[in-house]
Amino acid sequence: MERKNIDRKKRRKPSGAAVIRPELTTALFRALFEEWAKTGYAAVSMERVAARAGAGKAAIYRRWPSKLEFACEAIRSVEVMRLGSTDQGSLQADISEYLRATRAVLRHPLVRRIIPDLVAERLRSHELSTMLDGIAEARRQFGHRLLDRAIARNELRADLHRELALDLLFAPLYSRIIIRGKSFTKAELDRLGNALHTAVKTC
Template sequence: MERKSIDEPRRRKPSGAAVIRADLTEALFRALFEEWADTGYAAISLERVAARAGAGKAAIYRRWPSKRDFACDAIASVGVGLGEFSDHGSLAADIAAYLQKTRRVLRHPLVRRIVPDLVAERIRSEDLAKVLGHLATARRALGETLLDRAIARGELDAGIDRELALDFIPSPLYWRMVVRGKPVSTADLSRQSTALVAALKAC
């Protein structure tokens, strides 16, 4: 068998820098949201995002070909989990849990600053509109399970207007916290929950 000369160059192993690290991806998402909160979507600088994450700009382009793709993946990575749709034993308890979890999310300083800008960008950007549409579809599917449970318990009529019901559930909390910028107390959540249960029974 022919032996290689000791002078023959050895083949280099792939550098670890080329590996897509999950921890760096998460750091880039976090840095993107921080930059977005500070500047708005239109003024996001990928160089600044990379610097916030302690990386080079190449780390972004190894993962995403554009700012839009980056933003869409970042939104998708957190969007469906924003809310609470698990079974708490009754429609009133399910709605209360949903409102409590959503209030915690909307209280986050980054979320509070990004969400209004995101709504505006949905109108301007077809790409963001698509990912937000997919996200809304996924979240509404989870909301459907909440309605299905209430119907199975006999708390809601099987003929409920589901589209109207799913529009109702987040609306009072979103309007007060995001549109009006007002705080929501525990007592406010209780009143909203009671009102929503009554509204859903009337749908």
């Protein structure tokens, strides 16, 4: 009898810290974005986020010590402002691909609500500044690679005004999609690409 009890104990799963399930982490990220888009960052409730994901609040705090850490990792997990850096062969083609990928990101319904709230929250509090700086820097590093390729192909001057060129690339899409709540047709995106191609060359 004693031998059987020992065998059963060996087969029993170890107790202790709960296993961090990747699928629940993904569900928590999605729930956070949905709650964030609905209420704004300041009013996000960890209880409501957990309920949306079908979990308890403890599932959040096992993973992240604070709402800020949770939000930062959620943003990094989906890379909201990620763009591919593949060489399309020319400045014109690189700009077109940049615009297409950026439009796809900015048109997402959650992104269209969360980005303005991020900007507004930064004006109210410095809590999200580091995250916003990281997003902006990643986007500008992508832009620098785009410009470097064009310079290497002799399509742009090496002494062009980089900061102005980078501002030009992103501003039209952000202004229309995020600020005005409008979109671009494919034809309009093509025309914008042609205009930016010409404008960047004059920077």
